[in-house]
Amino acid sequence: MLEASGLTKTFDGLTAVEGASLHVERGTIVGLIGPNGAGKTTLFALLSGFLGPDAGRVVFLGRDVTGLPPHLICRLGMARTFQIVQPFGAQTVRENVAVGAHLRHRGRAEALAHAERIAHAVGLGAELDKLAVNLTIAGRKRLELARALATGPALLLLDEVLAGLNPQEITEVIPVLRGIAAGRDGTPGVTVLMIEHVMQAVMNLADRVYVLANGRMIAEGAPAEVTSDPAVIEAYLGHGAAERLRRAYGAAHAA
Amino acid sequence: MLDPAILLASALNGLTTGAVYALIALGLTLIYGVLHIINFAHGAALMVALYGVYFLHRGPGLDPYLSLPVMVPAMFVAGYALQRLVIGRASHGKDENVLLVTLGIAIVLENLALFLFKSDTQTIDTPYTFSTVSILGAMISVPKVVAFGGALVVAALLLLLIRRTDLGRAIRAIAKERQGARLVGIDVEHVFAMSFGIGLACLGAAACFLLPTYYVNPQVGNGFVLIAFTIVVLGGMGSFAGALAGGLLIGVVESLGGLWLGESLGQIGIFLIFIAVLLFRPQGLFGARA
Amino acid sequence: MRGLAGIAAFAVAIALMPAFVTSGYALNAMIMTLYAALLGQAWNVLGGFGGQFSFGHALFFGTGAYTMAVLQVNFGWNAWAALPAALAAGGAIGAAIGALTFRYGLRGSYFALVTLAFAEVFRILANTFQFTGAGVGLMVPLSERAADMQFATRAGYLYLILALVLVGFLVSWWLKHSRYGAWLQAVRDNEESAAALGVDVLRVKLQAIVVSGVLMAAGGAFYVQYLHYIDPHIAYGPAVSVEALLAPIIGGMGTVWGPLLGAALLHVLGETTRNLMGDAPGINLAVYGIVLVLMVSFLPRGVMGLLGTRRAARAAGDA
Numbered sequence: 081m082l083e084a085s086g087l088t089k090t091f092d093g094l095t096a097v098e099g100a101s102l103h104v105e106r107g108t109i110v111g112l113i114g115p116n117g118a119g120k121t122t123l124f125a126l127l128s129g130f131l132g133p134d135a136g137r138v139v140f141l142g143r144d145v146t147g148l149p150p151h152l153i154c155r156l157g158m159a160r161t162f163q164i165v166q167p168f169g170a171q172t173v174r175e176n177v178a179v180g181a182h183l184r185h186r187g188r189a190e191a192l193a194h195a196e197r198i199a200h201a202v203g204l205g206a207e208l209d210k211l212a213v214n215l216t217i218a219g220r221k222r223l224e225l226a227r228a229l230a231t232g233p234a235l236l237l238l239d240e241v242l243a244g245l246n247p248q249e250i251t252e253v254i255p256v257l258r259g260i261a262a263g264r265d266g267t268p269g270v271t272v273l274m275i276e277h278v279m280q281a282v283m284n285l286a287d288r289v290y291v292l293a294n295g296r297m298i299a300e301g302a303p304a305e306v307t308s309d310p311a312v313i314e315a316y317l318g319h320g321a322a323e324r325l326r327r328a329y330g331a332a333h334a335a
Numbered sequence: 336m337l338d339p340a341i342l343l344a345s346a347l348n349g350l351t352t353g354a355v356y357a358l359i360a361l362g363l364t365l366i367y368g369v370l371h372i373i374n375f376a377h378g379a380a381l382m383v384a385l386y387g388v389y390f391l392h393r394g395p396g397l398d399p400y401l402s403l404p405v406m407v408p409a410m411f412v413a414g415y416a417l418q419r420l421v422i423g424r425a426s427h428g429k430d431e432n433v434l435l436v437t438l439g440i441a442i443v444l445e446n447l448a449l450f451l452f453k454s455d456t457q458t459i460d461t462p463y464t465f466s467t468v469s470i471l472g473a474m475i476s477v478p479k480v481v482a483f484g485g486a487l488v489v490a491a492l493l494l495l496l497i498r499r500t501d502l503g504r505a506i507r508a509i510a511k512e513r514q515g516a517r518l519v520g521i522d523v524e525h526v527f528a529m530s531f532g533i534g535l536a537c538l539g540a541a542a543c544f545l546l547p548t549y550y551v552n553p554q555v556g557n558g559f560v561l562i563a564f565t566i567v568v569l570g571g572m573g574s575f576a577g578a579l580a581g582g583l584l585i586g587v588v589e590s591l592g593g594l595w596l597g598e599s600l601g602q603i604g605i606f607l608i609f610i611a612v613l614l615f616r617p618q619g620l621f622g623a624r625a
Numbered sequence: 626m627r628g629l630a631g632i633a634a635f636a637v638a639i640a641l642m643p644a645f646v647t648s649g650y651a652l653n654a655m656i657m658t659l660y661a662a663l664l665g666q667a668w669n670v671l672g673g674f675g676g677q678f679s680f681g682h683a684l685f686f687g688t689g690a691y692t693m694a695v696l697q698v699n700f701g702w703n704a705w706a707a708l709p710a711a712l713a714a715g716g717a718i719g720a721a722i723g724a725l726t727f728r729y730g731l732r733g734s735y736f737a738l739v740t741l742a743f744a745e746v747f748r749i750l751a752n753t754f755q756f757t758g759a760g761v762g763l764m765v766p767l768s769e770r771a772a773d774m775q776f777a778t779r780a781g782y783l784y785l786i787l788a789l790v791l792v793g794f795l796v797s798w799w800l801k802h803s804r805y806g807a808w809l810q811a812v813r814d815n816e817e818s819a820a821a822l823g824v825d826v827l828r829v830k831l832q833a834i835v836v837s838g839v840l841m842a843a844g845g846a847f848y849v850q851y852l853h854y855i856d857p858h859i860a861y862g863p864a865v866s867v868e869a870l871l872a873p874i875i876g877g878m879g880t881v882w883g884p885l886l887g888a889a890l891l892h893v894l895g896e897t898t899r900n901l902m903g904d905a906p907g908i909n910l911a912v913y914g915i916v917l918v919l920m921v922s923f924l925p926r927g928v929m930g931l932l933g934t935r936r937a938a939r940a941a942g943d944a
């Protein structure tokens with residue numbers, strides 16, 4: 081469904097993403113992990129058209145979408161959320177979600193009705209008439225999700241939708257995400273590519289995981305495989321960490 | 336082809352005007368650089384300063400140049416109070432709001448002047464108003480030469496203030512990193528108001544240098560607003576050296592443009608420069624990046 | 626639909642006025658208030674619903690006014706034929722300015738200043754060219770025939786401006802109840818989010834400035850027909866630009882009724898000042914300036930915002 085190859089992006093001398101490639105199969109949930117500043121958000125911006133790559137190609141649903149503006153990519157069926165939430169603050173939750181719904185519903189009434197359904201699905205049903213500025217962090221994250229979902233995407237790019245939530249809230253949202261991916265009430269499932277720091281969620285949800293460090297893809301595979309990959313552990317914990325961990329683990333075994 | 340002597344005289348004249356423009360623009364760019372706001376009332380404040388100089392001359396008979404020690408502190412205090420009491424409270428975090436508030440202030444000042452002083456254009460007579468001096472063979476009016484020198488001296492003093500004093504250090508710290516400055520204990524609101532005050536103090540000085548060869552009426556500030564903005568964007572928002580160079584450049588462009596196109600069409604040139612710079616080179620002619 | 630009923634009731638009430646009010650003074654007050662409301666409605670489309678604050682709406686006003694005057698005076702056009710041309714000219718200038726400024730990503734204060742600079746450029750041009758009457762301006766021949774869009778009575782002008790304001794109302798109502806309006810308000814609140822939701826930000830802004838320009842040009846056309854005269858300072862000077870933004874800011878930006886409410890309040894305020902202070906020039910505008918500062922400082926959502934907060938508070942109390 082999504083095929084990115086050799087993506088590179090440089091900001092005034094700083095290479096944020098370098099030759100990154102990635103492949104997302106229809107109907108799967110793919111995780112993208114990596115330390116802070118690895119270039120994950122930048123990679124999302126390259127995929128969704130918010131930034132043009134210096135090199136590389138993005139093919140979505142068999143179409144080359146490299147360099148297309150974001151609204152066209154969204155119309156083709158790829159929707160994204162923002163790590164730093166960006167609600168339409170002066171508007172209600174219902175109106176916020178309706179903006180997304182309008183992509184596939186011309187009429188105001190239909191868009192509002194669709195927005196209501198989506199808001200219920202992500203657990204915002206009780207806050208439909210609240211102004212977006214008055215939502216809690218958890219509420220705003222759900223709103224990001226709802227708006228993107230309302231555009232009726234085939235592929236959803238989620239940028240740390242769980243960040244800033246407490247464990248209770250995370251446990252509530254995980255089934256919501258699973259529901260979105262699987263499809264409910266006869267709606268088709270949505271393929272998901274998610275940046276996530278909450279490992280519990282990645283291990284729980286993702287079929288496959290990519291690891292980005294210093295702008296490069298350093299590993300790819302099933303979640304359990306990837307998280308025990310020495311290169312990945314080093315990327316997260318620093319040089320030599322894998323060796324120390326292995327020794328500690330080995331010692332524990334011996335005892 | 337125009338006579339080279341006329342061209343030279345025109346260019347020199349432009350330089351003297353440009354120095355005063357630069358002084359006005361320095362105030363504007365200081366306010367922009369520190370507070371990140373666009374002071375739309377800058378022209379109206381200049382008008383107020385010009386009236387101040389005018390009435391000091393008409394009343395106590397103070398020479399415009401001797402008004403400097405009155406007008407500079409007076410405008411400083413006015414600016415400090417304006418920022419502290421009005422503008423600083425209105426922004427609600429949106430720069431358009433500040434623009435609207437300063438527009439409102441400009442409207443109030445301009446129309447109060449109209450109400451109090453009527454729309455008549457006023458000038459002052461000094462012994463030196465019509466005296467001239469020959470520079471490189473061109474006859475230049477003495478007060479314009481004084482304005483040129485005075486504007487450069489004030490600009491130099493301003494740069495010293497910014498570079499060498501504790502206040503200047505605080506101003507630079509805030510211009511660069513507002514949150515950080517707050518964290519290290521700088522009273523940001525106070526420094527904002529000081530910057531605004533200094534910005535208007537520049538206008539006080541400019542008015543003293545300007546009035547001997549210029550005039551004052553309630554609308555006089557309008558002509559300067561867009562010129563000052565043009566200089567500021569040309570020189571790069573917040574850049575002092577840019578404002579100085581931009582001011583001199585615009586003075587010369589206006590003077591030479593007026594020679595070829597007539598005064599009003601010459602003004603179009605300035606507006607078109609302003610539009611073009613904002614559209615195509617928002618970091619300014621001399622700036623490296625936004 | 627309740628909103629539309631309110632607009633219809635308002636239109637009927639105004640239309641019945643000439644049957645009861647015969648004072649030329651009162652009718653003129655209504656005409657000038659509706660005229661100010663129209664300018665406010667025009668600005669409100671782009672500034673209130675679209676979040677793009679213009680300081681140079683005189684650009685569209687003056688273009689509409691001059692098109693109207695030049696076509697009648699220099700080319701002998703009938704006023705009713707000139708009106709669509711004036712509206713189209715306002716829209717075309719909007720499209721041109723929008724294409725330039727929005728394509729280069731101009732926003733916020735910079736957009737405001739550039740529109741002002743454009744208006745000044747046009748003012749100087751109108752001051753220079755002979756076909757616009759240069760500094761003297763243009764006088765439209767008096768006829769007082771409805772066929773020439775001139776009227777012997779004030780009532781005629783009241784109906785004309787009422788019709789234009791109704792168009793402004795319908796546009797505003799449509800912005801509140803349509804997909805395009807939702808997109809425009811999304812762009813106002815956050816361009817990046819809007820783009821992520823499939824909104825073509827540039828196109829939406831361009832359409833808004835065109836609609837705004839057409840409505841503003843209608844204001845200019847009305848001015849010429851009512852006062853039979855236009856000059857560069859009236860057409861492209863800053864006064865009209867300020868008048869256009871005052872009403873919606875005071876009444877409530879991005880609301881259907883804000884511009885009319887603001888225009889009415891400004892009119893009452895102006896008359897009160899006149900009664901208290903006499904007809905001194907300047908004092909009226911000085912008061913408007915003070916109101917502008919106070920509104921932005923203390924009531925950024927305008928008088929409608931105040932009413933809205935009351936309503937919201939009541940709803941919360943009920944719950």
Ligand SMILES: Nc1ncnc2c1ncn2[C@@H]1O[C@H](COP(=O)(O)OP(=O)(O)O)[C@@H](O)[C@H]1O
Pocket residue numbers: 091094095096114115116117118119120121122123
């Ligand atoms: N617009 C930008 N301009 C300059 N540098 C940027 C920009 N966006 C991101 N960066 C830099 O690129 C790197 C990667 O950032 P990001 O993609 O946000 O990482 P992540 O999402 O993995 O934490 C960081 O060093 C960041 O500072």
Ligand SMILES: [Mg+2]
Pocket residue numbers: 120121122163
């Ligand atoms: Mg990130």
